[in-house]
Amino acid sequence: MPLLPCLRKKKSPMPLGRSVFQKHNPPVQQNYQALLEKCLKSKCLFTDENFPAHISSIGTGALLKRLPAKLQWKRPHDLHSTPVFYAANRKQLDLCQGLVGNCWFLAALEALTFHQDILAAVVPQNQSFDRKYAGIFHFRFWHFGKWVDVVVDDLLPVNEAGELVFVSSVYKNVFWGALLEKAYAKLYGSYEDLQIGRVSEALVDFTGGVNVTIKLAAAPPDLWDIMTRATYSRSLMGCQTHLGTTKVLKNGLVAGHAYTVIGIRKVTCRYGPENLVRLRNPWGKIEWKGDWSDSSYKWELLSPKEKILLRKKKEDGEFWMSLQDFKVHFVDLIICKLTPDLMSQEDGKKWMYSLKSGRWVKGSTAGGSRGFRSDTFWMNPQYCLKVLPAEDSRKSLGSCKVLVSLIQKHSSKHRNRAHHHFIGFSLYKVQSNFQESNKKLPPAFFTRHRPVNNHQLFEDEREVSLDFHLEPGVYVIVPCTLEPHKESEFILRVFSRKHVLWEMGGNPSFTLSKEIVDRYEGKIWEDFFAKHFEQNPEINAVQLQRILNNVSWRNFQSFHLRFSLDACQGILALLDLNATGTLSIQEFRVLWKRLLFYLEVFQKRDTSRSGRLDLVELHAAVQETGISLSNEVCNLMAIRYGSLDLQISFESFVCFMLRVEIMGEAFRNLTQDGKGIYLRESEWMMMTLYS
Missing domain, CATH: 2.60.120.380 (Jelly Rolls)
Structure with a gap:
């Protein structure tokens, strides 16, 4: 049996036994704009019932024992005379970690400060404590494939002296960091759920990027080149030290701690070049004490200009160290790619x-x-x-x-x-x-x-x-x-x-007869469609019309069948999931199987062989597909898709059935309770105008 390589094991495997599959629970979506307007109209401050100012939002475990005796929840206006949401003139986060052990969260957040456009996407900047203030704020995170908007009120946990218990700013009137942490805690259940984590997870949650983890003990020979490309390709970098029994080591590093890689620099010493890595401790203090630290003699080996530019004698958590020391004292280097061209020389190409x-x-x-x-x-x-x-x-x-x-x-x-x-x-x-x-x-x-x-x-x-x-x-x-x-x-x-x-092997929601499978799944697909898609991996509406109208349908039905360009544009819009204006080979495969199925149903119910369905036949055809629609909806669709005498052609039947199936599937994917859905205006426009 082949060996099974595993990096580490956090928990022992759970015993096998009977289990019920549990789906991932997506966060509850709240409409920030609607809630804001409601609060402004009623002149009341927002209170979030989904994440209340209560001990339940903090957690149920060990974190509770570390809380101050008289914990209170207060709004920023109660804590400072002139609270500020975000200080745009600050180059650094200037945030301080609180009682929650979430250095990984702050280390990832620090990396965002080098990409203000990404930070602005996570932290919408048009929020304040004066203009349109209603005690409500919102933040955006990439959560398992989707960007979600998380709404919070601004009630924050403080001690008896009015000091923030969790994340706070060096500048006591700045509160965006505390509110962002609250939104992130709401996304994942509670403040306690941020106790343990990895910087790689937070980097993806902030960007939707892809992580590459490099084990520094077995780092590739071109590690410096990889880090150089990461620096110049809008990638974010974090790292983590080795676990240890002592929290702060003699060399100034914190054991089992996350740091942000904020820069690299090749310098010229008297003995030759040296590759330096610049890091930041998210605590904003406690720094490396070895070579190239603030007080290291190594700085004397540089030219006066380089020394002035790079050396900073300040206890702010930032420090330099050599690449060699970096590989020795850190376990992982995590690179979050915003574009996946990091390891390639073909930078700037479309992916x-x-x-x-x-x-x-x-x-x-x-x-x-x-x-x-x-x-x-x-x-x-x-x-x-x-x-x-x-x-x-x-x-x-x-x-x-x-x-x-x-x-x-x-x-x-x-x-x-x-x-x-x-x-x-x-x-x-x-x-x-x-x-x-x-x-x-x-x-x-x-x-x-x-x-x-x-x-x-x-x-x-x-x-x-x-x-x-x-x-x-x-x-x-x-x-x-x-x-x-x-x-x-x-x-x-x-x-x-x-x-x-x-x-592969997906089971469609309909079954084709053996006659259709034998006649159309084999020969036509192999001889015609595969050849076409070899030359055109993506097809537009005109090409779709040409394909459908060039297929030999005559052996299967007795009426003349033609697809208009308008119908093909409508079909494409329904199936074009990524809004490119084209269909891929797989999207077309889905359409082809549905067309064959619809044609079989259509002919079965078209008893007069006229090539059209009346209202009674349409109801029977819809039922034949296994879809349940009310008489009212069927009548409305006949008015919308049928002729003046409410007769439905096969082309119209296809457009009608595709819309019923796809919009039904969209509802089931979007609904939280099976009763209704919430869409942003842009999503509503996309669903109604391009489908």
């Missing part, structure tokens, strides 16, 4: 991005790793990845840069009560004709083939990511847990210059 949501379910898709249970590995979800050569790349015939990221979602409302599984993924090269069947790879395939990533890595982390250099072709990604029967939802993300990604 494609695909995101797929999936789940591991016991007895169905939770097959475990190949090394742990080779007989069930094939049961895991499988995703077909077609890597295409980029047109503008000089190396279009060579390898392509591909970045794959796997994130597991926790089902608990509280972040620190969630159990992380050991997760990883395998990437397999397959024959180019494999994509035609869209069937999952069978068990026999995995006994005969080795994955591209031979040394598979399983981590009990929220995210695992790997970089690949792949030749153009067809691959299959198999995300899995280390052990079988471990249930969780997950997100699979792929970045490359050009690719197509879809899930």
Whole structure:
């Protein structure tokens, strides 16, 4: 049996047994603008019932023992005569960590200060304590594939002296840091849920980027080049020291502590060049005491100009150290890529991005790793990845840069009560004709083939990511847990210059007759569509019309069938999930199967063979698809899509049924309680105007 490499194990595995799959609970969405206007109109200050000024919002564990005896909740106006939300003229955060052990959160936040546009996206700047003040504030976080808006009131926990218990600012009248921490605590359950964490998680939550973790004990030879490219490609960097029994070491570093990498510099000493790394302790104090620290003799080896520019004798938590010392005293370097071109020399090029949501379910898709249970590995979800050569790349015939990221979602409302599984993924090269069947790879395939990533890595982390250099072709990604029967939802993300990604073996919500499958799934797809998509990986409405009208339908139905450009534009808008104005091969595959199904239903109910359905036949056809619609809705759709005498053509039936199916699916994805949904104005416009 192959070895199963795992970096670390935080918790012992939970015993196998009967389990009920629990879905990830998304945060409750509140409309900031509507709540603000309501409070302004009623002239009252906002109080958040979803995250109340109560001990329950702080937690239930050890943190409670560290709280001051007389804990109170007060608004900034009660704490300072002139409170300020955000001080734009401050170059640094100037935040101080409170009783919560969330240095990882502050270290990631520090990295944002070098990207003011990203910081402004997380911390909307048009908020204040005077203009349109109603005691309500909001912040934005990337939460498992979606940007969510988190609303909080400004009631903050303080001690008897009126000092903030948790994050505070060096400048006592600045409160954005305390409010941001409160919003982040609300997102993950409580303040106590921020006690333990990793800077990598917060970096992704602030940016939606992809993490790459470099183990410094086995750092690549080109580490300096990687850090240089990260610095110049808008990537954020954090790091963590080794765990230890002593909190503050003799060398000035804090054991088991997160730091921010805020810069790098190659300097020229009398003996030659030296690579320096600049770091910051999020505490704003306690610094490195070794070579290149504020008081180090090494500064005398530089020219007076370099020494003046770089050396800063101030106890502010910032310090320099050599790259060599950095590799010795720190465990991990975390690089959060905002664009996935960090490890490539082709900076500034356009990258494609695909995101797929999936789940591991016991007895169905939770097959475990190949090394742990080779007989069930094939049961895991499988995703077909077609890597295409980029047109503008000089190396279009060579390898392509591909970045794959796997994130597991926790089902608990509280972040620190969630159990992380050991997760990883395998990437397999397959024959180019494999994509035609869209069937999952069978068990026999995995006994005969080795994955591209031979040394598979399983981590009990929220995210695992790997970089690949792949030749153009067809691959299959198999995300899995280390052990079988471990249930969780997950997100699979792929970045490359050009690719197509879809899930294999998906079960559609309809069944085609064997006659249709034999006639249209085989010959037409192979001979016509595959050839077309080889030349055009994406098609627009005009090309869609040409394809549909050039298909030989005559052997299947007796009436003349033509699709108008207007109908094709409508169909494309419904299926074009990423709003590019085109359909990918996989989006077209979904459309093709639906067309065949609709055609079968249409002909079955068109008893007069007129090529049109009347109202009675339309009701029967809708029921035949397995969808339940009221008579009123069917009548309205006949008015909308039918002719003056309420007759529905096949073209109109297709547009009608696609809208019913896709809008129904959109509702189910967006609703929290099955009764209603909340949409921002921009989302409403997108749903109503481009669909």
